[in-house]
Amino acid sequence: MSALSLKGITKAFxxxxxxxxxxxxxxxxxxxxxxxxxGCGKSTxxxxxxxxxxxxxxxxxxxxxxxxxxxxxxxxIAMVFQTYALYPSMTVRQNITFGLECRNVPKRERExxxxxxxxxxxxxxxxxxxxxxxxxxxxxxxxxxxxxxxDPLLFLFDEPLSNLDAKLRVEMRxxxxxxxxxxxxxxxxxxxxxxxAMTMATRIxxxxxxEVQQFADPDxxxxxxxxxxVARFMGAPPMNTLPARIETAAGGVRAVVGRGETAxxxxxxxxxxxxxxxxxxxxxxxxxxxxxxxxxxHGGERVTLELPVEMTEPTGAETIVLxxxxxxxxxxxxxxxxxxxxxDRGRFVLDMRRACLxxxxxxxxxx
Amino acid sequence: MPELxxxxxxxxLAAAHIVVFTAWTVWISFTASTLMPANEFVGLRNYSSxxxxxxxxxxxxxxxxxxxxxxxxxMLTGLLLAILIDQRIRGENVLRSIFLxxxxxxxxxxxxxxxxxxxxxxxxxxxxxxxxxxxFRFDWIVDREMAIWTIVLAGVWQAAGFAMALLLAGLRSVxxxxxxxxxxxxxxxxxxxxxxxxxxxxxxxxAVLVILLQMAITTFDLxxxxxxxxxxxxxxxxxxxxxxxxFQRGQIGRGAAAAVLMFLILLGVLVPHALFxxxxxxxxxxx
Ligand SMILES: Nc1ncnc2c1ncn2[C@@H]1O[C@H](COP(=O)(O)OP(=O)(O)OP(=O)(O)O)[C@@H](O)[C@H]1O
Ligand SMILES: [Mg+2]
Numbered sequence: 107m108s109a110l111s112l113k114g115i116t117k118a119f120x121x122x123x124x125x126x127x128x129x130x131x132x133x134x135x136x137x138x139x140x141x142x143x144x145g146c147g148k149s150t151x152x153x154x155x156x157x158x159x160x161x162x163x164x165x166x167x168x169x170x171x172x173x174x175x176x177x178x179x180x181x182x183i184a185m186v187f188q189t190y191a192l193y194p195s196m197t198v199r200q201n202i203t204f205g206l207e208c209r210n211v212p213k214r215e216r217e218x219x220x221x222x223x224x225x226x227x228x229x230x231x232x233x234x235x236x237x238x239x240x241x242x243x244x245x246x247x248x249x250x251x252x253x254x255x256x257d258p259l260l261f262l263f264d265e266p267l268s269n270l271d272a273k274l275r276v277e278m279r280x281x282x283x284x285x286x287x288x289x290x291x292x293x294x295x296x297x298x299x300x301x302x303a304m305t306m307a308t309r310i311x312x313x314x315x316x317e318v319q320q321f322a323d324p325d326x327x328x329x330x331x332x333x334x335x336v337a338r339f340m341g342a343p344p345m346n347t348l349p350a351r352i353e354t355a356a357g358g359v360r361a362v363v364g365r366g367e368t369a370x371x372x373x374x375x376x377x378x379x380x381x382x383x384x385x386x387x388x389x390x391x392x393x394x395x396x397x398x399x400x401x402x403x404h405g406g407e408r409v410t411l412e413l414p415v416e417m418t419e420p421t422g423a424e425t426i427v428l429x430x431x432x433x434x435x436x437x438x439x440x441x442x443x444x445x446x447x448x449x450d451r452g453r454f455v456l457d458m459r460r461a462c463l464x465x466x467x468x469x470x471x472x473x
Numbered sequence: 474m475p476e477l478x479x480x481x482x483x484x485x486l487a488a489a490h491i492v493v494f495t496a497w498t499v500w501i502s503f504t505a506s507t508l509m510p511a512n513e514f515v516g517l518r519n520y521s522s523x524x525x526x527x528x529x530x531x532x533x534x535x536x537x538x539x540x541x542x543x544x545x546x547x548m549l550t551g552l553l554l555a556i557l558i559d560q561r562i563r564g565e566n567v568l569r570s571i572f573l574x575x576x577x578x579x580x581x582x583x584x585x586x587x588x589x590x591x592x593x594x595x596x597x598x599x600x601x602x603x604x605x606x607x608x609f610r611f612d613w614i615v616d617r618e619m620a621i622w623t624i625v626l627a628g629v630w631q632a633a634g635f636a637m638a639l640l641l642a643g644l645r646s647v648x649x650x651x652x653x654x655x656x657x658x659x660x661x662x663x664x665x666x667x668x669x670x671x672x673x674x675x676x677x678x679x680a681v682l683v684i685l686l687q688m689a690i691t692t693f694d695l696x697x698x699x700x701x702x703x704x705x706x707x708x709x710x711x712x713x714x715x716x717x718x719x720f721q722r723g724q725i726g727r728g729a730a731a732a733v734l735m736f737l738i739l740l741g742v743l744v745p746h747a748l749f750x751x752x753x754x755x756x757x758x759x760x
Pocket of ligand 1: 119124142143144145146147148149150151298
C-alpha cells in the first residue's frame with residue numbers, strides 16, 4: 107500500500123490550467139521532493155494533497171483511502187510552511203499542542219507529546235516563549251515540532267527553509283534528513299532549490315508548467331534526465347546542451363559538434379551506434395569537461411581537446427570555465443590550480459561515457 | 474522639496490488654528506466672560522460652577538452609559554458583520570457598501586430619521602400596533618431612563634459599518650498560511666476565530682476602540698437631532714452642555730470651562746493610546 111497516490115490530478119484557476127494531470131505513487135518512508143521553477147504549481151499540488159484546495163479533477167489517496175472529500179484535519183497529514191505560520195498569540199508549547207487540543211486529547215497526553223517532540227528537536231528551553239521571541243531557525247524547529255507531535259502518515263513541507271540564511275539552511279537541511287532517517291516518516295517536500303532536492307530526496311519529481319517532467323531517484327534525474335528541461339534545470343552550473351550529429355566512422359560512434367573548420371568530433375560509447383545519422387542535442391555535465399590530466403573513475407571514452415577560453419569564474423573549490431566547443435558555448439569545471447585566462451587556449455579532457463542524447467524536436471532523452 | 478513646501482503651508486496654518494483656539498478657549502475658561510469675552514481672571518470659578526450644575530453631572534454620567542454602550546455594541550456588531558462577510562459570501566461588495574453607507578450619512582440625518590422611527594406616535598411602535606399587536610410598546614425615546622439607549626442605538630447603526638470595514642480589512646490581512654495551519658490542526662470555526670484569527674487582530678481593535686471613543690466623547694449633532702438632549706435633560710452629553718452655556722445662556726466662560734473638561738476627557742483616551750502605541754513600537758524594535 108502506498109502512502110500517497112495521486113491519479114490524474116488537474117487544477118485550473120478560472121480558465122488557467124495550473125496542473126495538467128499529475129500521477130504519482132509514493133511509498134511509505136519515502137522522501138519525495140517536488141522541485142521546479144517558480145509558478146509551476148508545486149504549492150498548488152501540495153495544497154491539494156493537504157485538502158486546503160480542491161482539485162479540479164483526479165483522486166488523492168492517502169494510506170489507501172480516497173480523501174478527495176475529507177477535510178484537511180482528517181487526512182492524517184501535517185504541514186510545515188515557508189512562513190512557519192506559528193500562532194503569534196500562543197506560546198511554543200501551545201503552538202505545538204494546538205492540534206492535539208483541537209482533537210480533544212487529554213492534557214496529560216499532550217504534555218507527554220510536547221516533552222517527546224521538544225527533546226527530539228532540542229527546543230525544551232523555548233517552550234514558554236512566544237514566536238516573536240524566537241529566531242528564524244528556532245521558529246523553523248517549532249513549526250517542525252507542530253508537525254511531528256501528531257505522528258501523521260504524511261508530512262508536507264512547502265519550502266520550509268527558504269526564509270533562512272544560507273548557513274542555517276544547510277544545517278537544517280541535514281537535520282531534516284537525519285530526522286527522516288531516524289523516524290522513517292513519509293515526506294513530500296517542495297523546494298525550488300535543486301541542491302536541497304538532490305541532497306534530501308529518495309525520489310525527485312521535477313515539475314514544469316503543471317506537469318511532472320521526471321519522477322525518479324536523484325542519481326537518475328541527475329545523470330539520465332528525461333528531457334532537456336530537466337537536464338537544464340537540475341545541476342548548477344547546468345548541463346551543457348550542444349546541437350550535434352551522430353556519425354559512425356572507422357574508430358566507432360562519434361558526435362560531431364559544429365560545422366566546417368571549428369567542428370569537433372567526440373567519441374561516444376558503442377551503445378549509441380543505433381542513433382547514427384541523427385541530428386541530436388548532446389548533453390554533457392560541466393564536470394565531464396575538465397583539465398587535461400584529470401582521471402575519471404573509469405577507462406572509457408575520453409578525448410582531449412584544445413578549446414578557446416571565453417571566461418573563467420573561480421569559486422574557490424573549483425573554477426568554472428566558459429569555453430567554445432565546435433562554435434558552441436560549453437561550461438567546464440576545472441581544478442583551481444589550472445590558471446586559465448580569457449583568450450587563452452586550454453587543453454581539456456572530456457568524459458564521454460556520461461553523455462546524454464536528446465531529440466532536438468521533442469527534447470526527450472533518446473540515449 | 475517643492476511638494477513639501479506646498480503641504481507645509483496649510484498644515485502649519487491648520488495647526489496654528491488648533492493651537493491658538495485651544496489656548497484661547499483655555500484662557501477664556503479662567504475669565505469672567507459672559508456674553509462677550511472679557512479678560513477678568515477668576516481662577517477656577519467657572520470650573521467649580523460647571524461641575525456643580527445638574528446639567529453637567531447628567532451629561533458626565535450619560536457619557537459613561539453612552540460611551541460604553543456605543544463602543545461595546547458598535548465593536549460587537551462591526552465584528553459580527555465582518556466575520557459574516559469574511560465567509561466569502563456572494564454579493565459581498567454590495568453588502569459591504571450597504572453596511573458602510575450609514576457612515577456617509579450626516580449624523581443630523583441619522584438623528585432625524587431615527588427620531589421618526591422611534592417616535593411612538595408615528596414610528597416602529599405605531600407600525601407594530603397597526604399590524605394588530607396593540608399592546609406593543611417601544612417608547613424609549615420619551616422615557617427618561619431609556620432615552621439614552623436610543624442614542625446608543627442610532628449611533629451603533631451609524632458607526633457599525635465603519636467598524637466592520639476596518640475589522641474586515643484586518644481579517645483579510647491575516648496571513649493565509651496561519652489559517653491553513655489551523656485547518657490542518659483541526660480548528661473548527663469558533664476556535665479558528667477565538668484562538669487564531671482574533672488574537673492577531675487586537676491592534677486594529679484598539680485603533681477602532683479609540684476612534685469610537687473619540688466619536689462618543691464629541692457626540693453632538695446626533696443628540697441634537699434625535700432628542701435635543703431630552704426628555705428634559707435626560708440625554709444631555711458634554712458637547713451639548715458646552716453649546717448650551719455658550720450659545721443659549723450666554724456664559725462663554727463656563728462654556729469654555731466645559732469644553733476644556735471635555736478636552737481633558739479626550740486626552741484621557743488619547744494619551745494612554747499614544748503610550749500604548751509607543752510601547753508596542755519599542756517592543757517590536759527590541760524583538
Ligand atoms: N488562488 C489562485 N488564483 C489564481 N491563480 C493562482 C492561485 N494560486 C496560484 N495560482 C497560480 O497558479 C500557478 C502555480 O502556483 P503555485 O503557487 O502552485 O506555484 P509554485 O510552484 O508553488 O511557485 P513558487 O515556487 O513561486 O512557490 C501560478 O501561476 C499562480 O499564479
Ligand atoms: Mg510555492
